[in-house]
Amino acid sequence: MKPAAFAYCAPRTLEEAISLLDEHGYDAKLLAGGQSLVPLMNLRLARPTVLVDINRVDGLAFVESGDEVVRIGAMTRHHTVATSSEIRGASPLLSHAAGHIGYRAIRHRGTLGGSLAHADPASELPCVAVTQSATVRVTGSAGERTIRADELFLAEMTTTLAPDEIVTSVAIPRIRPDEGWGFREFVRKVGDFAVVMAAALLRVADGRVASARLGLGGAEGTPRRVTEAEQALVGSVLGAETIEKAARVAAEAVEPTSDIHGSADYRRRLVHAMTRRALQDALGRLEAGHG
């Protein structure tokens, strides 16, 4: 189908974009990469009457390396997140996960900010943002604020953003050289949305796990860290047995959704398998001596 008629605006500044959103409220929609919004418009599941295209707004696509975090502009395309050496150097986990989004033609256009704002539970970037405790900077008519990634996602396709708020950048903490990471997802075919994904980030000191982060996507309505499994890992000696135990704890901790792509029980099994493999990858990277 074709989209319903709308008025098109392509502001050059953030202020202009915000005032358009403020003026038109729920009738307006931001257009970033359009890789989620335009399919919905073509299917007429979304019928905004005003489209505010932010592709021409200056200063929303950048990568800024700091000591603690890498800050990435909201309009940075998935392809750049996947291939930029600056981003890969700061968070190889984020880069790797971005490479799993759809196909090349989708990654050339889709954006980091759009992925977070769209809040599809099966999307990679929200899962990594939550796992790494990224912070999201947003600007609206009430001013600027910073949101913790885990506080951004409210439910499936629903965020805590106000209708006139625009995600402007995301700060991802640097992965330290003594941390090992792993990312695994289950897809039926390359480029499909994942059914379940797991992201792991581990630090080992004196032979024992000093800190553990384990995030899941696709299993429930929002991505989240599985603290139960993280606690099971901390203090233990990392090996096949502890990994298996953590995967079991994760599978028991989730309350998976059930839909056409997989039943709750199937997803639970996938949580087990993806968690185990992501942790194994993290262990492998720790043993190889690079995060």
Place this chain on the structure above:
Amino acid sequence: MDDVLRQGVEIRLTVNGRKHREVVEPRLLLADFLRQRLGLTGTHLGCEQGVCGSCTVVVDGETMRSCLLFAAQMDGSGVETIEGLADDPDRLHPVQQAFWDHHGLQCGFCTPGMVLTAKALLEENPEPSGAEIREALAGNICRCTGYVFIVDSVKAAAETMASNAPRGESP
């Protein structure tokens, strides 16, 4: 309100090297602009939701889905479609020739997207493995061929392009 919704947007863009200046309705998809306004019907529309790849075109050097872009967004852009690939109809691009020679198509619906996606792959990775070819084409659906001859065609195109590469340069 209806007037506002249909208010045209003026765009200037280059398509296959030719400059155009047009006024478009905001909701006109780039794919429909190419097909209906410019008569470039080589760009096909299958799913209109980004999944099938038949509408793939190259925008400012990158492959993109023309069903997920509005023509109104294209002001200042350069677009290449399947029609722009061969400078002379009797001298096809090596990827096109390989699809012809190796039966990489049957009905031809998926072919423009397949060819443009394969060309982009070979420009970046001149010697892809079978698995790399399949992965690169995973977002292009073909209902006819079963993909085997498409993969063969891309391999053959890689060989022709390597042997055509100027001497002294790595292929």
